[in-house]
Amino acid sequence: MTSDTLYSIPVDKADGTTTTLGEYDDKLLLVVNVASRCGLTPQYGDLQALQEKYRDQGLQVVGFPANQFNGQEPGTNEEIQEFCVATYGVDFPVFAKIEVNGENRHPVYDVLTTTPDASGEAGDVQWNFEKYLVAPGGSVVARVRPRESPATDEFVALVEANLPVRV
Template sequence: MSLYDIPVETATGDTTTLGAYDDKLLLVVNVASRCGLTPQYGDLQKLQETYRDQGLQVVGFPCNQFNGQEPGSNEEIQEFCVATYGVDFPVFAKIEVNGENRHPVYDVLTETVDSQGDSGDVAWNFEKYLVAPGGQIIARVRPQESPATPEFVALVEQNLPAAA
């Protein structure tokens, strides 16, 4: 099954897929509202605004598996994202990214190796995956690397569909 065919739940409880983004450079991030890395929401939103018209689509999957740093309801998470960071990219329903209840999207994503050659469980909130149009996962970037670093921005720019 393709990453684009896996059912995902929206924050409002509807079922959809990532299929609408199969022609985009997809940036998938597990997010949390009460983490030291939460300001990355602002960096993700800036990337979305800057590169949307060139084919970037950011999507967030809230997760409460890391020290309970995403305790809110789906509605509370949405309100926080919009009010605090002006987020206009999709933030889906809360999921698990590790363990026996890992969401199938993360079953696929966690097979990807990072720059150190490591795959497996998500390390923490704000781990980032870049997925090329068509579904090939091209990068796994660990949580501590901000999406605002020149290296990360260059990685995005090099893989935009409009740049191809």
């Protein structure tokens, strides 16, 4: 799949309407599969902090809730939205719940999971909060496994190195 296709794949918003990631084609896109009842859920706060700090330099975080890892995202789309805003002040888009692995894997993740991580391993998402950085124009520049917090110096440096707007 080409990068143009990543931006043209339909994605459902939490309110039931459909859009694409095309509105972010000039941004550094940080795509994360998220869950509300996971030990890694506090990463929502780190993701929001990145969004706030780097928004004006072209970072856009987007979340895709998935309930495939020990049922850690059981809520409805509406409940997920309420949790994200009330608990972590999330103002980045959190789309409708999807599957990130298996035969019903969302097409966005069909594209993303072909990207290898730092050790060269591609394939299925390992757990909640796996992170993908997509450069403006659509090339996936990094895949970061779930346990690496988006607040680490290494992750922040990766984001800063790929921002489309320098200050």
